[in-house]
Amino acid sequence: MEIKVLKNVLDKNMNQAEKNRQTLMRNQVKMVNFISSPGAGKTTLLEKTIPVLQEDMKVGVIEGDAYTSKDAERLQQFSIPIVQINTGGTCHLDSSSIEKALGELVLEELDLILVENVGNLICPTAFDLGEDFRVAVLSTTEGDDKPAKYPMLFRQAKAVVLNKIDLMPYINFDNETFKNDLWEINPNLQVFETSSTDGTGVAKWLKWLKGALKEEEKRV
C-alpha cells in the first residue's frame, strides 16, 4: 500500500520558526541570523556592530556553538543579555533551540536579537529560526570561489559581509569575480567589504544594517 505524504521533512522546524516569528513580532523585537564558516570573523564583526547599535536600541545576542562559551564571553563586555546555546556537535541552530533561548530573554526589554549561528555554511541554511533576515559572513582567506558552491545560502541572504580585506594583498582573491558570482545568484545582495580588526568598511556595513532594520519595522 502506498500512502501519499507530501510533507516537508523540516516541517516541524518551520512551524516552530513561525511561532518564533509571532513571539518576536508581539514583543516588537527584530532578529538577524549571522551565518558563516568557522573563523570568518562573525564574533569580531559583532564586537564592532553591537556598540554602535546600542546607541539607538536595546540589543541581545543568541550565541550558537557546538561547544564552549568563548564567543559569548567575548561579547559580555557590552553588558547585554546573551544566551549561549551549545549544540554538542550538531552543526546548526534550529528553531526549537531559539524558542528556548527566547524564553531566557526578557523580550519586552529588547529591540533586536543578533543570532551568531554555528560556524558552517551548509547546515544552518536549511533551518529557519524565525529571523527577519540573514547575513552571510565570508572572509577573503576562504577563497573567491565560494558563491557558486553555496547558492541556497546566498539566494536567501539579504547581505554578505566579506571580511579580512586587509589580507587581500597577500592572497589570490579576485574581488570582481567574487562579487559577480554573488550577484549571479542573487542580484539584490548587498555586499560589504570589511576588516573587522582594523575597522575598514565597518561604518558602511553599520549604516546599511541600521537602515535595513528600520525598513523591517515599517514592513510590520
Add this chain to the structure above:
Amino acid sequence: MHELTVIENVLQISGQVARDNQLRRIDVINLDVGGMQHLNEEIMQHGFDAAKKDTVASEASLKIFWLPVKLRCNACSRVFGTDNGKFHCPGCGSKDTEVEQGMELNIKSIEGE
C-alpha cells in the same frame, strides 16, 4: 552534514503516517530532494540504516529522488536548468529569475503493510 537531523525527521514523520494508517511496517520511504539542498546520498543512506533500527521502518529502504535545479525567468517565462551558479536567463539575459525546483526536501509517500 545535517543529514542525520533530516533522517531523524524523515523517520518521525513516516512513523506517524504509518500509525495514522495502521501500517505494521514500512517497506519504502520515497523522498524528494532538490539539488540546492546540500545533502549527500551516501551519508543519508548510512544514517537511515543506523537510525531505522527498532522502528516500524526497520526493514525499509529509502528511495531518494534528486530533483535538478530549475529556474524560471520572470521576464520571458523561460524555464532553464543550472548547475554552475549561473542564475540569469540564458534566453533574454534577465537576472530576475525564480527557483522553480531545487529547494525540495519532502517525503513524497511511504509504502508498507
